[in-house]
Amino acid sequence: MHLVYPAVLSALLFCTGLYGVLARRNAILVLMSVELMLNAVNLNLVAFDVWLSRAARDTLHSGQALTLFTIAIAAAEIGIGLAIVLAVYRNRGTSDIDKLRDTAERPDGAEPGPAAAEKTEATA
Amino acid sequence: MNPALALAAAPHGFLSPTGVEIAFLLVGLVTFGAALITVTTRQLVHAALWLVVALGGLAVEYLLLTAEFIAWVQVLIYVGSVVVLLLFGLMLTRAPIGRSPDADSGNRRAALAVALAAAVALVWVVVDAFRTTWMDLSGPAAGATHVTGASLFRYWVLPFEALSVLLLAALVGAIVLSRKAKADDRAGAGGTTAADGAPAPAPAGKDSAR
Numbered sequence: 001m002h003l004v005y006p007a008v009l010s011a012l013l014f015c016t017g018l019y020g021v022l023a024r025r026n027a028i029l030v031l032m033s034v035e036l037m038l039n040a041v042n043l044n045l046v047a048f049d050v051w052l053s054r055a056a057r058d059t060l061h062s063g064q065a066l067t068l069f070t071i072a073i074a075a076a077e078i079g080i081g082l083a084i085v086l087a088v089y090r091n092r093g094t095s096d097i098d099k100l101r102d103t104a105e106r107p108d109g110a111e112p113g114p115a116a117a118e119k120t121e122a123t124a
Numbered sequence: 125m126n127p128a129l130a131l132a133a134a135p136h137g138f139l140s141p142t143g144v145e146i147a148f149l150l151v152g153l154v155t156f157g158a159a160l161i162t163v164t165t166r167q168l169v170h171a172a173l174w175l176v177v178a179l180g181g182l183a184v185e186y187l188l189l190t191a192e193f194i195a196w197v198q199v200l201i202y203v204g205s206v207v208v209l210l211l212f213g214l215m216l217t218r219a220p221i222g223r224s225p226d227a228d229s230g231n232r233r234a235a236l237a238v239a240l241a242a243a244v245a246l247v248w249v250v251v252d253a254f255r256t257t258w259m260d261l262s263g264p265a266a267g268a269t270h271v272t273g274a275s276l277f278r279y280w281v282l283p284f285e286a287l288s289v290l291l292l293a294a295l296v297g298a299i300v301l302s303r304k305a306k307a308d309d310r311a312g313a314g315g316t317t318a319a320d321g322a323p324a325p326a327p328a329g330k331d332s333a334r
Contacts, residue, residue, distance in 0.1 A: 003257040015243035020163030022235030061275035076294035083301035
């Protein structure tokens with residue numbers, strides 16, 4: 001098989017995930033897009049490992065080992081990420097990342113009105 | 125003979141694809157389409173279900189690349205647990221069933237421009253670099269369980285063990301993040317409902333809270 005096929009597919013999947021991370025508003029959809037990007041990297045690692053194990057007589061199989069590590073780290077990442085999203089949802093009542101602007105710089109020291117009102121409403 | 129024809133007439137030409145290549149291409153199209161729907165659909169639960177299709181398609185691609193152990197790990201961990209976690213997360217944040225009008229933020233066009241530019245650049249570079257590279261898939265599988273296990277436990281033992289520590293840290297971190305603070309418990313008048321726990325670590329979190 002040509003190496004181009006998996007490499008191009010992985011590049012396209014990575015860019016799909018990139019679009020999702022930049023364009024989505026719900027935090028969980030952003031996490032899904034991150035998963036897509038990680039999977040694109042995994043496909044690249046596996047394809048190059050299969051190629052090198054024949055072309056360069058590579059017996060280390062670093063690509064497949066790194067793929068397994070990436071999968072494990074992605075599982076840990078999704079667990080922590082969802083815990084953070086749920087904590088934010090419990091405190092703020094939303095998982096909309098466009099509304100989490102507490103650390104944003106505001107022009108000419110405007111009052112953080114709506115966010116504070118929303119927070120008190122969520123805790124009440 | 126122009127270069128394109130020479131490329132096509134080479135021993136492994138693009139105009140005479142092998143069966144594995146055709147299968148890879150078809151499954152790749154399904155995977156890419158499912159990924160596109162995942163990042164564009166307005167129905168949140170459908171996005172998670174299309175993600176299952178994309179990840180399952182990737183598992184088939186691993187099988188076609190003779191990396192069978194990775195393929196089954198992909199099915200077990202991604203399709204089996206990560207998507208379930210995502211669905212739990214969607215439910216616990218009370219994601220709307222059906223179309224939600226605000227799934228995409230305002231910077232959609234900028235995101236599209238960035239993604240298209242990145243795609244063009246990456247595909248161009250990759251095709252330019254590897255258009256004549258041929259992977260030999262015949263012979264014993266490069267990713268059979270025996271081979272993967274031998275390399276993992278012969279050369280990669282230390283990272284493997286470090287990774288188990290990382291998983292333990294992630295487990296503890298998820299529990300700590302998802303349980304409510306004690307003071308918060310007293311302040312909230314019986315506010316802890318069962319639906320407020322985190323998905324996977326919820327039972328463990330309750331255990332440690334007792």
